[in-house]
Amino acid sequence: MKLSVIGTGYLGATHAAAMVALGHDVVGLDVDADKVASLSRGEVPFHEPGLPELLREGLASGRLRFTTDVTDVGASADVHFLCVGTPQKPGEKAADLTYVEAAIAALLPELRAGALVVGKSTVPVGTAAGLAERVEAVDADLVWNPEFLREGFAVDDTLRPDRIVVGATSERAEKTLLEVYASLVEAGTPVVSMDYATAELVKVAANAFLATKISFINAMAEVCEAVDADVTLLADAIGHDERIGRRFLSAGLGFGGGCLPKDIRAFMARAGELGIDQALTFLKSIDDINVRRRARTVDLAREMCGGSLAGQRVAVLGAAFKPDSDDIRDSPALDVALACQRAGAAVRVYDPHAMDNARRDYATLAYAASAVEAATDADVVLHLTEWEEFVTMHPSTLSAVVRQRHIVDGRNKLDRELWTREGWTHRALGRRSL
């Protein structure tokens, strides 16, 4: 089938390459000419394991290309996946739909009769119904097909999704979308069909649930800290109950990224518009617990430095919001780094893949070319993004270069017995010191 993907960022670039792998012809559209040029050369402009290979296979097959020309897209494809960003509006909780608006406005005059527009961006409930009226007015159809991929696992999540959610009002439209995903459906991927509003809500409900799970365990971490108990043992123990499950119960610095934080805020804002704020007031607590973890990490660093960070040297390991991604949107690690700097510390950051993004958006911080360089002469090392490189690092790698053997594990992933044996004072969120 002939498809287009509109917006070729983390979601769209992955979706475009994955749809070629499913056998389709795909043209990716973006307003960012540099991104289009880079993808056309077979270079993914962000870090996502497995995507460069998939992209290059797609380009080599002759069935994948990228453009900035919406006319080309309208003339070459019958199914158009809308994957543009929906960030938080500056200074507000609500989602900014400017990019969705601009993309739809550009696409509508170009659509062939009978075309299908597939919404994948995460939007406030009610958006799809409004877009459908405009799409139907030019004799095309709209379906809402939210995306659940995780960065770091984007390729696998797209080619082996847990489910396909289809919000539709017409059988023809749903049938066309399921033809696109035919091989996934044949492989047994469950398809859940519904109306637009429910499909939009499934997406934000899923992210709200995941955020709630993380903040729940982080709230338990706060309690554990007060009574000298251990949140990782607690998580292991409650996680054995299959009704609860151990996944997404890793206590620590909490959630960041371009999705969970902005999605729960936009969900609350939408509930406010609908006059049902009360239904989602708990999400305010989820957000507050999450933000408190960042402050608590700075406190642990301060405690380790004898009560003040002024004049102290702080090494920060990690800048990305999670490992296996270079995404620094709402990064807890960089937030903590900045807070330490504001408290008077000299901060040096190292991340295996997110350095360029961090330097661009956090220009006041200092950066190192390796973990060892970041830790040289440090009074405290903060482990804030659990890259494999950090988790498997032997403490002796840093022992000789630091000024003091102080480490805060913001992700609860280091082997604290080992670090302690090697003469380090180890502190972690929600765990008592050994």
Ligand SMILES: NC(=O)C1=CN([C@@H]2O[C@H](COP(=O)(O)OP(=O)(O)OC[C@H]3O[C@@H](n4cnc5c(N)ncnc54)[C@H](O)[C@@H]3O)[C@@H](O)[C@H]2O)C=CC1
């Ligand atoms: N990043 C992720 O893991 C996931 C993201 N989502 C949702 O997908 C959407 C996109 O997210 P990301 O890919 O992370 O954002 P992103 O910011 O990486 O990519 C968005 C892309 O859209 C392009 N764009 C903006 N206006 C455009 C227009 N008028 N025409 C064509 N392209 C345009 C931008 O230049 C950019 O390349 C958001 O709604 C997000 O919530 C959903 C699931 C996973």
Ligand SMILES: O=C(O)[C@H]1O[C@H](OP(=O)(O)OP(=O)(O)OC[C@H]2O[C@@H](n3ccc(=O)[nH]c3=O)[C@H](O)[C@@H]2O)[C@H](O)[C@@H](O)[C@@H]1O
């Ligand atoms: O809507 C989206 O864009 C995506 O948002 C999240 O995916 P992602 O943001 O890529 O990453 P996650 O793996 O969910 O991690 C989010 C944050 O939570 C943190 N986290 C995760 C798990 C955990 O147990 N504890 C914890 O603090 C991570 O460090 C990270 O900062 C969802 O998991 C995806 O299903 C969804 O599609």
